[in-house]
Amino acid sequence: MAGTERQTGGEVLERTRQETKKPELYKVLLLNDDYTTMDFVIEILESVFHKTPAEAYRIMMAVHTQGQGLCGVYPFEVAETKVATVVDLARSNGFPLRATLEPE
Numbered sequence: 461m462a463g464t465e466r467q468t469g470g471e472v473l474e475r476t477r478q479e480t481k482k483p484e485l486y487k488v489l490l491l492n493d494d495y496t497t498m499d500f501v502i503e504i505l506e507s508v509f510h511k512t513p514a515e516a517y518r519i520m521m522a523v524h525t526q527g528q529g530l531c532g533v534y535p536f537e538v539a540e541t542k543v544a545t546v547v548d549l550a551r552s553n554g555f556p557l558r559a560t561l562e563p564e
């Protein structure tokens with residue numbers, strides 16, 4: 461019965477609590493560095509995070525001037541995959557770009 465019902469002397473009491481769990485969400489943050497090109501960061505934001513060119517430029521400049529910037533909020537496994545994809549693409553292109561996760 462896996463904790464969904466309680467049995468009391470023949471009756472079954474239904475639980476009113478929500479049965480489906482909301483996924484825990486994580487922020488994916490991009491970090492600044494001195495070597496990754498602005499164009500490459502914009503490409504990452506468009507291809508991995510599906511940002512428009514204008515939004516990608518805004519986020520890239522926020523990271524460049526403030527040290528880090530929010531790329532999106534996702535369930536843990538999606539967020540983890542985005543970080544891995546960013547790092548893989550950056551290393552394949554010879555850039556030290558870093559991304560990280562933070563609980564929402």
Ligand code: TYC
Pocket residue numbers: 490491492493494495496497498501520521523524557
């Ligand atoms: N600071 C980099 C430069 O001046 C640009 C940059 C922006 C790098 C955002 C990383 O996440 C980053 N070329």
